[in-house]
Amino acid sequence: MILYFSGTGNSKYAADVIAELTGDEIVSLGDVIKNGERAVFKSQKPFVVVCPIYAWRFPRKIEELLKKSEFSGSKRIYFVATMGQNSGNCEKYCKKLAEDKGMEFMGFSGIVMPDNFVVGFKMPSEEEARETIERALPEMRRLGERIRDCKRIEKTDKTLLPGLMSGAVNRGFNLFNVGKKKFVVSDKCVSCGICESCCAVNNIKLVDGKPVFGNNCICCCGCINRCPQAAIDIKGKTEKHGRYVCPEYSSADR
Numbered sequence: 412m413i414l415y416f417s418g419t420g421n422s423k424y425a426a427d428v429i430a431e432l433t434g435d436e437i438v439s440l441g442d443v444i445k446n447g448e449r450a451v452f453k454s455q456k457p458f459v460v461v462c463p464i465y466a467w468r469f470p471r472k473i474e475e476l477l478k479k480s481e482f483s484g485s486k487r488i489y490f491v492a493t494m495g496q497n498s499g500n501c502e503k504y505c506k507k508l509a510e511d512k513g514m515e516f517m518g519f520s521g522i523v524m525p526d527n528f529v530v531g532f533k534m535p536s537e538e539e540a541r542e543t544i545e546r547a548l549p550e551m552r553r554l555g556e557r558i559r560d561c562k563r564i565e566k567t568d569k570t571l572l573p574g575l576m577s578g579a580v581n582r583g584f585n586l587f588n589v590g591k592k593k594f595v596v597s598d599k600c601v602s603c604g605i606c607e608s609c610c611a612v613n614n615i616k617l618v619d620g621k622p623v624f625g626n627n628c629i630c631c632c633g634c635i636n637r638c639p640q641a642a643i644d645i646k647g648k649t650e651k652h653g654r655y656v657c658p659e660y661s662s663a664d665r
């Protein structure tokens with residue numbers, strides 16, 4: 412069973428490619444969070460978590476969800492990350508999670524995909540994004556084949572000072588980037604509601620047709636990137652950065 416979380420489609424794409432090879436059922440962790448935050452996952456085949464890297468770890472919300480959910484059937488679990496550059500020490504936290512759940516850690520591997528951190532960087536053009544995805548595809552397929560054959564997978568990327576990045580830097584990220592944010596909505600907004608429906612943590616509600624943001628943002632950048640009118644910004648940070656959604660999907664596909 413493939414459990415994926417995705418802000419802008421990269422991890423959904425990786426999950427789809429892997430599932431094509433393994434024949435696994437795919438479950439959206441975003442939907443699980445949206446609908447109640449805990450789940451019982453049942454599968455006789457190994458579990459595969461596919462998730463983006465946020466500040467050199469999986470999003471805390473996803474770590475917490477996996478911790479409190481029940482895994483029934485197979486005792487094996489794989490972790491596949493999608494990332495802009497590298498995964499730091501994320502593997503260590505995945506290994507610990509597997510141990511805490513009494514499961515066999517079958518390995519962690521990161522796949523470089525277009526970086527969607529629109530708060531920090533300019534987004535790639537569609538052509539650049541397609542090139543990056545094309546380069547990632549053989550690795551996704553290789554991982555899919557290994558998972559299908561129940562073989563272990565291994566981390567291939569490297570980060571300078573991984574302990575620091577996944578430790579103190581990650582804590583700083585969660586302190587300052589997660590929670591309340593200075594969202595602004597321009598009058599380009601056409602009240603389509605994609606922001607509300609794509610937000611996994613129900614942090615957005617349309618009020619009088621316009622998005623109103625709560626204090627629960629996990630910084631997936633989905634609402635900013637997916638808005639078809641580019642009407643959502645974080646004040647002073649994203650206006651000039653363009654937008655990115657995995658070109659294999661439309662803005663509304665979660």
Ligand SMILES: Cc1cc2nc3c(=O)[nH]c(=O)nc-3n(C[C@H](O)[C@H](O)[C@H](O)COP(=O)(O)O)c2cc1C
Pocket residue numbers: 416417418419420421422423462463464465466467468493494495496497498524525526527528529630631632657
């Ligand atoms: C808040 C945030 C933090 C990120 N931190 C990292 C990081 O530490 N290392 C990295 O390589 N990529 C980082 N990225 C890039 C994403 O991991 C990458 O683009 C991922 O493929 C997005 O997947 P998605 O489209 O499924 O959401 C970050 C993205 C966001 C939104």
